[in-house]
Amino acid sequence: MNRIKETLYQLCLSFIEQRIQTAEVALAQAREASNDDTKSSAGDKYETSREMMQQDIDRNKRLLIDAQDNLRVLQAIDTHAADADTVRHGSLVFTNHGNFYVSVSAGQLTADGKSIFAISPASPIGKLLLDKKKGDKFAFNGNNYVVEQVV
Numbered sequence: 001m002n003r004i005k006e007t008l009y010q011l012c013l014s015f016i017e018q019r020i021q022t023a024e025v026a027l028a029q030a031r032e033a034s035n036d037d038t039k040s041s042a043g044d045k046y047e048t049s050r051e052m053m054q055q056d057i058d059r060n061k062r063l064l065i066d067a068q069d070n071l072r073v074l075q076a077i078d079t080h081a082a083d084a085d086t087v088r089h090g091s092l093v094f095t096n097h098g099n100f101y102v103s104v105s106a107g108q109l110t111a112d113g114k115s116i117f118a119i120s121p122a123s124p125i126g127k128l129l130l131d132k133k134k135g136d137k138f139a140f141n142g143n144n145y146v147v148e149q150v151v
Contacts, residue, residue, distance in 0.1 A: 086133055089103070091150055128140055
């Protein structure tokens, strides 16, 4: 099972690194476009254009900061820690309605032929999973879940 967790960790890491790279490229392009924009005689059109470019820069900065924060959260997982009986950050959880890797929000991943959702412990289902043990039950989105295994 530790091999699956290591694979999931690497898949999440690749996902986050790709998000960081995409945000950095978009931010650089937005800054370049802003710097290349020359003042025209259009007045208000120029100001509107500059404001839109600034909003684009700000949005890309937020995306980059969010991705960097996710990287720090992921790096906080001790991938070599002994398995625990209780769901915590870094746990792989098997339930009767799906499998979850409590790490960062990276969507559906496949490891060792199993479909596993990488979720944040701050997500709604992540909050419900934390501190659960094998056999514990909880309800989410109209479904009754049973924790079958915690790795």
